[in-house]
Amino acid sequence: xxxxxxxxxxxxxxxxxxxxxxxxxxxxxxxxxxxxxxxxxxxxxxxxxxxxxxxxxxxxxxxxxxxxxxxxxxxxxxxxxxxxxxxxxxxxxxxxxxxxxxxxxxxxxxxxxxxxxxxxxxxxxxxxxxxxxxxxxxxxxxxxxxxxxxxxxxxxxxxxxxxxxxxxxxxxxxxxxxxxxxxxxxxxxxxxxxxxxxxxxxxxxxxxxxxxxxxxxxxxxxxxxxxxxxxxxxxxxxxxxxxxxxxxxxxxxxxxxxxxxxxxxxxxxxxxxxxxxxxxxxxxxxxxxxxxxxxxxxxxxxxxxx
Numbered sequence: 675x676x677x678x679x680x681x682x683x684x685x686x687x688x689x690x691x692x693x694x695x696x697x698x699x700x701x702x703x704x705x706x707x708x709x710x711x712x713x714x715x716x717x718x719x720x721x722x723x724x725x726x727x728x729x730x731x732x733x734x735x736x737x738x739x740x741x742x743x744x745x746x747x748x749x750x751x752x753x754x755x756x757x758x759x760x761x762x763x764x765x766x767x768x769x770x771x772x773x774x775x776x777x778x779x780x781x782x783x784x785x786x787x788x789x790x791x792x793x794x795x796x797x798x799x800x801x802x803x804x805x806x807x808x809x810x811x812x813x814x815x816x817x818x819x820x821x822x823x824x825x826x827x828x829x830x831x832x833x834x835x836x837x838x839x840x841x842x843x844x845x846x847x848x849x850x851x852x853x854x855x856x857x858x859x860x861x862x863x864x865x866x867x868x869x870x871x872x873x874x875x876x877x878x879x880x881x882x883x884x885x886x887x888x889x890x891x892x893x894x895x896x897x898x899x900x901x902x903x904x905x906x907x908x909x910x911x912x913x914x915x916x917x918x919x920x921x922x923x924x925x926x927x928x929x930x931x932x933x934x935x936x937x938x939x940x941x942x943x944x945x946x947x948x949x950x951x952x953x954x955x956x957x958x959x960x961x962x963x964x965x966x967x968x969x970x971x972x973x974x975x976x977x978x979x980x
């Protein structure tokens with residue numbers, strides 16, 4: 675009787691929710707490279723063009739902080755990646771190639787492929803930004819990589835994540851596909867990480883298991899960042915990284931930065947993987963200096979941020 679009660683009260687609802695999530699994706703159309711249009715927004719009136727790509731489970735709202743100064747000097751193109759935010763969530767493998775193709779439509783449509791644009795991204799968005807810079811180097815004058823996750827292989831990734839919270843461990847484990855199917859259950863306020871704001875956490879619920887799982891395995895864990903970097907080693911690249919980032923180890927990002935000839939590396943001394951959410955003004959100032967002024971960066975934190 676007790677086992678039956680446990681099944682009815684706990685196991686059955688979980689199975690039902692997972693089944694429904696799986697069913698919902700099965701009813702979605704396949705990705706169409708010519709017709710699937712991402713959700714995006716252009717903010718600001720500055721003459722400097724800047725594309726911003728969010729990280730895993732993020733959205734365009736991630737960037738909407740302390741915008742007064744940056745929007746005077748830059749026109750920001752904020753894009754919800756395929757499968758996240760308010761962008762379509764098709765039945766797709768969510769490979770790097772598919773993400774690039776989806777973004778390309780927006781860049782062409784809005785004229786952010788004129789060779790005068792800077793491409794920037796956070797975490798997974800930084801990986802995609804680097805890949806776009808390599809594929810269409812003539813579209814962009816520079817790249818900005820914020821908290822880029824660099825791993826030697828999947829085993830190093832698992833080792834890094836093994837030190838994180840229980841939610842982080844299970845959501846990046848071999849069971850992540852199944853955990854993500856029931857994310858409506860555990861993505862409550864009780865499980866919200868301290869380094870995420872309420873609105874960012876709410877937007878993180880908009881993905882589904884397929885967009886999360888394949889973005890993690892196909893984009894973050896399978897992309898050879900060093901191979902990409904060697905092909906565009908002459909490009910101007912700015913790294914912005916938190917010194918206390920335990921998700922994307924600082925030493926790995928530093929190693930990747932050495933592949934570039936024209937590289938600038940700025941760190942936040944107290945920053946973790948989501949330091950932009952607390953230090954947006956600092957990040958925008960660093961980006962403005964990099965894209966507008968003649969300041970040549972050193973691999974140390976700027977005096978203004980000490």
